[in-house]
Amino acid sequence: MSFAIDLHVHTRRYSPCAELMREEHLADRGRQAGLAGLVVTEHDALWRPEELRALQARADGFRLYRGVECTAEGAHLVVIGLEDLGSLSRGASVEVVVAHARSQGAAVILAHPYRDADPERLPVERIDAIEVGSTSFTPDEARRAEALARRFDKPTVAASDAHSPARIGWAWTSFPRLPADEADLARMIRQGSGVPRVPRPFPP
Numbered sequence: 001m002s003f004a005i006d007l008h009v010h011t012r013r014y015s016p017c018a019e020l021m022r023e024e025h026l027a028d029r030g031r032q033a034g035l036a037g038l039v040v041t042e043h044d045a046l047w048r049p050e051e052l053r054a055l056q057a058r059a060d061g062f063r064l065y066r067g068v069e070c071t072a073e074g075a076h077l078v079v080i081g082l083e084d085l086g087s088l089s090r091g092a093s094v095e096v097v098v099a100h101a102r103s104q105g106a107a108v109i110l111a112h113p114y115r116d117a118d119p120e121r122l123p124v125e126r127i128d129a130i131e132v133g134s135t136s137f138t139p140d141e142a143r144r145a146e147a148l149a150r151r152f153d154k155p156t157v158a159a160s161d162a163h164s165p166a167r168i169g170w171a172w173t174s175f176p177r178l179p180a181d182e183a184d185l186a187r188m189i190r191q192g193s194g195v196p197r198v199p200r201p202f203p204p
Contacts, residue, residue, distance in 0.1 A: 002174040003176075004035045005035065005039065005172060006038040007078065007157055007173055008161045009040055009159070009162045010040075011026065020163070023040070026040070026059075027062035029169070031062050032169075033170075035172060036062075036063060036178055037178065038063075038168065039159075041067040043069050044068065044069070044090040046066060046084065047066050063178060065179070065181070066080075066182055070088060072096070073093055075094060075110065076110075076116055076117075077111065077127075079106050080186050081104060081183050081186030107186035109128065109157055109189065110127045112145075113130060129149075129192075130155075131159060132146045132149060133159075134159050135162065135170050142202065155189065155194065156196050158172060158196030158198045159172065170199065171198045172197050174195045
């Protein structure tokens, strides 16, 4: 038995580019896509715990987790397991983001590595996992991301990077059990317990 979790989803609450994604529809759309849970990862913003608890209370058993997509040196880092952002802000260095994540036991995922930055200029060895498929990828970028993960011997994950409801669950990561919370999910990502699931062909 495996549990499908979409690790990279945006909503209109804190991601202006996701104006079609109403947070109250996340659970229903995720369930329809066959997911067991998803991670809300807004651009440079972390939901407050009480906000997610309120949303979780209406999710009827579907699991919701908090994360954030940090913009760092042009790269995008999905960080799961943070209690707070501390002094992190848009444009922080990768090293600063990683150090803050380490201090809280969070996992750092290099998202769509070839879309916004040159990973050859980044400290990839410090990253916990590499995203190898999402709606933000081209097939060539996916192949290059997989090669990058092999070169640095990093776990791989996949996620939708959904900015609209129809994209939720387009790609996901399968885990052997349902994580109890964000800290547990972060540990599983770092340990390489997840298996990326990416459909073909990639969306236009």
